[in-house]
Amino acid sequence: MNENIVAERPTFVTHLECSITGERYAADQLHGLSRAGRPLLVRYDLEAVKAALPREILAARETDLWRWRELLPVRRTENVVSLGEIETPLVPISRSGGARVLVKDEGRLPTGSFKARGLVMAVVMAKELGVSRIAMPTNGNAGAALAAYASRVGIETIVLCPEDTPEVNVREIAMQGAQVWRVNGLIDDCGAIVGKGAAEGHWFDFSTLKEPYRIEGKKTMGLELAAQLGWRLPKAIFYPTGGGTGLIGMWKAFEELEKLGWIGAERPRMYAVQAAGCAPIVRAFEAGEEHADRWEDAHTVAAGIRVPRAIGDFLILRAVRESGGKALAVGDPAILKAVDDCARKDGLLLCPEGGATLAAYRQALVDGEVQEDEDVVLFNCATGLKYPMPEATRTLDRHAAIDLNSL
Ligand SMILES: *Cc1c(COP(=O)(O)O)cnc(C)c1O
Numbered sequence: 001m002n003e004n005i006v007a008e009r010p011t012f013v014t015h016l017e018c019s020i021t022g023e024r025y026a027a028d029q030l031h032g033l034s035r036a037g038r039p040l041l042v043r044y045d046l047e048a049v050k051a052a053l054p055r056e057i058l059a060a061r062e063t064d065l066w067r068w069r070e071l072l073p074v075r076r077t078e079n080v081v082s083l084g085e086i087e088t089p090l091v092p093i094s095r096s097g098g099a100r101v102l103v104k105d106e107g108r109l110p111t112g113s114f115k116a117r118g119l120v121m122a123v124v125m126a127k128e129l130g131v132s133r134i135a136m137p138t139n140g141n142a143g144a145a146l147a148a149y150a151s152r153v154g155i156e157t158i159v160l161c162p163e164d165t166p167e168v169n170v171r172e173i174a175m176q177g178a179q180v181w182r183v184n185g186l187i188d189d190c191g192a193i194v195g196k197g198a199a200e201g202h203w204f205d206f207s208t209l210k211e212p213y214r215i216e217g218k219k220t221m222g223l224e225l226a227a228q229l230g231w232r233l234p235k236a237i238f239y240p241t242g243g244g245t246g247l248i249g250m251w252k253a254f255e256e257l258e259k260l261g262w263i264g265a266e267r268p269r270m271y272a273v274q275a276a277g278c279a280p281i282v283r284a285f286e287a288g289e290e291h292a293d294r295w296e297d298a299h300t301v302a303a304g305i306r307v308p309r310a311i312g313d314f315l316i317l318r319a320v321r322e323s324g325g326k327a328l329a330v331g332d333p334a335i336l337k338a339v340d341d342c343a344r345k346d347g348l349l350l351c352p353e354g355g356a357t358l359a360a361y362r363q364a365l366v367d368g369e370v371q372e373d374e375d376v377v378l379f380n381c382a383t384g385l386k387y388p389m390p391e392a393t394r395t396l397d398r399h400a401a402i403d404l405n406s407l
Helices: 046-052 055-060 065-071 115-128 141-153 167-175 187-199 214-228 245-259 280-287 313-323 332-346 352-366
Strands: 013-018 024-026 040-044 090-092 101-105 133-137 156-162 179-183 236-240 269-275 326-330 376-380
Touching: 040 214, 046 065, 046 245, 065 214, 101 352, 115 141, 115 214, 115 245, 133 141, 133 187, 141 156, 141 167, 156 167, 156 187, 167 179, 179 187, 214 245, 236 245, 236 352, 245 269, 245 313, 269 280, 269 313, 269 352, 280 313, 280 326, 313 326, 326 352, 332 352, 352 376
Parallel strands: 101 376, 133 156, 156 179, 236 269, 236 376, 269 326
Antiparallel strands: 013 024, 013 040, 090 101
């Protein structure tokens, strides 16, 4: 039994806050977006957390996601469902990356992607707040994580994905108990249908950042990273950015850790990595804008970051700018080359989105944006096993003479 979940605990959420106007919202009520139509952020009594949670207590706990419970929104332990949300390893890739490059390999999480972090939290909160039917647009991995956790707590799910979503994602979503529909459009087209259904009362809208708790789950990436590195953050983080929940969540985590006195004011430079075929955040970053326009005709092999429009665009851009980082775009050929190199040279099979972070890191080295002696963390957000791989076609006929010298 996991002590982190069983343990009785006080709870430290004080309220929620509109990310653009700062308007306050009550905790313990079901919320979507703020009245201004923007994401809500969960706020905690961090002074009380500080008093209740000395770092030695944290250090003695099992290292999974629930270790961070004082900094998470769940009120009642009995509502927690878990599929084993482990701490993910930091894997050096010295050959394909460099001597100071670590990959945080999120592919080890339940359902094979870091969407498990966000969705376990959002589903547990939905259960706590009495939701019985959820719909969500997805490029694949989020739908799979939603299906898994919602089935486990007995919430019905309807998942809409673009018709060219990787086949394995569509099938895993169906197998884990969701109703899954292929839609002839992109993720924001799916989102429009979900939004309409929510407005008409058919279901609760679980789109990225349209409910407040996914960020809190994804925030654990930042908490975990700090703990794993001995409370010293790397110089730079390369994050594959679609809706940007993870980047926004980590930025929030660092702020909370500083308020707890566990890290200082220094921050990593945050690099939001997008694919050249869908780079709305990069375009807005370069134009000096606060919001990003929709990217038309989006296409890339990295399905997880094919997000033409992000509702948290201003939060991503703000974090990137405050950190002294950048938004960077890389082409599909560089992405595929990075995946290939990392697998062949370092034995680590990245997903294409993870490949994008390696490709962006390499480009940043060439451009003098990062130095070889700087500690860098790249995020690989799903297991490479979910994605199509090049064919391997060699065969041997066991009945014929085999020239072993030729193997
Ligand atoms: C969803 C997803 C992303 C993008 O994550 P966001 O936090 O929504 O920007 C990146 N990589 C993979 C594999 C994903 O599934």
